[in-house]
Amino acid sequence: MKSVYLDNNATTSVAPEAVEAMMPYLTDIWGNASSVFYETGQRAEEALAALRKSVADNLGAANPNEIYFTASGCEADNWAVKGIAYANKRKGNHIITTKIEHHAILGACEFLEKQGFEVTYLDVDKYGFVTPEAVENAIKDNTILISIMTANNEIGTIMPIKEIAKVAKAHKIPFHTDAVQAIGHIPINVQELGVDMLSLSAHKFHGPKGVGVLYVKNGIRIENLIHGGGQERGKRAATENLAGIAGLAKALDMAVSNLDKNMAHMTKMRDMLIDGIRERVDYIKLNGPEGENRLCNNVNFSYEFIEGESILMRLNMKGIAASSGSACASGSLDPSHVLLAIGVPHEIAHGSIRFSVGSDTTEEEIKYVLDELPKIITGLRMMSPMYEAFEDGKLESFTAKLKEDK
Amino acid sequence: MYSEKVMDHFENPRNVGKLENANAIGEVGNATCGDIMKIYMRIENGIIEDVSFKTFGCGAAIATSSMATELVKGKSVEEAVKLTNKAVMEALDGLPPAKVHCSVLAEQAIHAALQDYQKKTGIDLGLSELEHEFDCASFHADMHKENN
Numbered sequence: 001m002k003s004v005y006l007d008n009n010a011t012t013s014v015a016p017e018a019v020e021a022m023m024p025y026l027t028d029i030w031g032n033a034s035s036v037f038y039e040t041g042q043r044a045e046e047a048l049a050a051l052r053k054s055v056a057d058n059l060g061a062a063n064p065n066e067i068y069f070t071a072s073g074c075e076a077d078n079w080a081v082k083g084i085a086y087a088n089k090r091k092g093n094h095i096i097t098t099k100i101e102h103h104a105i106l107g108a109c110e111f112l113e114k115q116g117f118e119v120t121y122l123d124v125d126k127y128g129f130v131t132p133e134a135v136e137n138a139i140k141d142n143t144i145l146i147s148i149m150t151a152n153n154e155i156g157t158i159m160p161i162k163e164i165a166k167v168a169k170a171h172k173i174p175f176h177t178d179a180v181q182a183i184g185h186i187p188i189n190v191q192e193l194g195v196d197m198l199s200l201s202a203h204k205f206h207g208p209k210g211v212g213v214l215y216v217k218n219g220i221r222i223e224n225l226i227h228g229g230g231q232e233r234g235k236r237a238a239t240e241n242l243a244g245i246a247g248l249a250k251a252l253d254m255a256v257s258n259l260d261k262n263m264a265h266m267t268k269m270r271d272m273l274i275d276g277i278r279e280r281v282d283y284i285k286l287n288g289p290e291g292e293n294r295l296c297n298n299v300n301f302s303y304e305f306i307e308g309e310s311i312l313m314r315l316n317m318k319g320i321a322a323s324s325g326s327a328c329a330s331g332s333l334d335p336s337h338v339l340l341a342i343g344v345p346h347e348i349a350h351g352s353i354r355f356s357v358g359s360d361t362t363e364e365e366i367k368y369v370l371d372e373l374p375k376i377i378t379g380l381r382m383m384s385p386m387y388e389a390f391e392d393g394k395l396e397s398f399t400a401k402l403k404e405d406k
Numbered sequence: 407m408y409s410e411k412v413m414d415h416f417e418n419p420r421n422v423g424k425l426e427n428a429n430a431i432g433e434v435g436n437a438t439c440g441d442i443m444k445i446y447m448r449i450e451n452g453i454i455e456d457v458s459f460k461t462f463g464c465g466a467a468i469a470t471s472s473m474a475t476e477l478v479k480g481k482s483v484e485e486a487v488k489l490t491n492k493a494v495m496e497a498l499d500g501l502p503p504a505k506v507h508c509s510v511l512a513e514q515a516i517h518a519a520l521q522d523y524q525k526k527t528g529i530d531l532g533l534s535e536l537e538h539e540f541d542c543a544s545f546h547a548d549m550h551k552e553n554n
Contacts, residue, residue: 310465385442386442
């Protein structure tokens with residue numbers, strides 16, 4: 001059977017070059033980078049320094065000592081939020097973020113709320129944007145952190161990070177951005193963006209799982225999250241995962257070097273999919289913005305009258321991998337918090353599917369999806385009592401109403 | 407995550423669609439919670455001669471609807487009233503814990519259709535009005551309680 005992978009916002013295939021870059025650290029250079037009194041440890045230490053410099057250069061950081069390797073994007077997010085909160089709790093206890101952050105940020109914020117911190121979860125507009133003005137209006141005397149994602153993982157909204165960073169800077173408040181979905185999809189330069197902290201995760205850009213980075217600008221005070229040994233200049237205990245770091249560094253180097261080419265290709269695949277679905281399927285809603293402020297690889301539609309998990313399962317029967325914002329697929333009771341935050345009603349949100357293309361997605365694969373998806377949607381609608389009610393005139397279509405309102 | 411039988415009933419649902427000459431119809435669930443099941447029956451001389459379903463919901467919702475219709479097809483209404491969610495689950499070789507509520511919904515959908523029959527014919531099957539619950543959290547929680 002055909003196999004089409006369109007879930008690159010979830011994870012990506014590991015680039016063979018990244019695997020190759022990792023191999024020496026699993027075979028020859030297996031030493032502990034902290035054990036510098038014998039050769040294999042020294043080689044590991046030297047390699048780590050070179051990899052850190054490469055990552056710093058590719059992110060536009062002023063100094064390699066601003067790069068901290070973590071075990072995941074999730075850890076980087078948790079560290080940024082909790083680390084800043086605990087380092088600054090004498091100054092204040094207020095944090096500003098948005099309603100559509102990744103659960104890594106929201107979970108850390110909810111944890112801090114239980115510890116007595118106060119969190120403002122900013123509303124977003126119907127496309128998922130938050131404005132720099134809204135951020136500024138939320139700032140209080142006791143605000144100690146602003147954390148806003150660079151790009152949303154579900155609906156692809158690219159936030160005005162540079163402008164928000166200016167606001168944060170003017171008020172002298174540390175600003176963190178979760179750029180996990182942004183790397184490899186938009187240009188990222190920490191100094192040009194003006195951010196104080198930035199999280200990334202290797203497996204979202206063809207690196208291995210289990211390794212991420214928290215960029216922390218020199219001068220930013222942050223408390224440790226992982227306590228123990230003196231690794232990462234005393235800021236993050238744990239023997240460095242050198243193989244993972246090598247894979248991350250190689251994948252990042254490739255993502256940065258090939259950015260223009262990859263962006264152009266992914267944008268083309270994305271638009272082919274968006275336009276194609278619109279031509280072939282009715283009663284749908286594109287979630288997230290259109291054009292250049294949307295991640296070049298993200299397609300998210302709600303399909304009215306049907307439920308997402310059954311769409312996913314039918315897609316899987318045809319060898320197509322995607323993901324859903326439905327409650328059923330996630331095992332929770334509510335559909336995606338992102339879709340609810342942009343004003344998609346529950347019943348429509350349950351029928352949402354995200355396709356995320358990759359730099360290796362082909363035109364032929366998109367055409368295959370465009371052939372199969374409409375049949376799946378029609379098939380499930382024929383089974384749906386909601387669609388029957390709609391056809392009998394007993395139920396109004398939300399998406400049809402949206403179109404009229406335009 | 408799903409058994410082979412669940413996958414089979416999801417991939418090849420039995421008795422799906424609207425039954426044109428149905429004389430008993432039941433619908434349960436709501437769109438906000440993410441599942442609605444509608445059951446159509448043609449009942450003659452107390453026998454369910456034909457039955458079909460339409461379902462808005464996840465894979466388990468479709469599979470349990472399909473299995474529930476199979477279990478009551480050709481049965482007398484008295485037998486069909488005894489259908490339990492457990493029987494639906496067993497016939498499907500089990501469901502993941504988060505999907506148990508789908509089997510409860512399938513049982514309720516069959517009962518809702520039989521209740522419609524009871525109302526139309528005056529034949530007492532001992533079915534009382536189902537309470538409609540619109541809060542998904544308590545809806546799902548109640549269903550899990552029923553199964554513990």
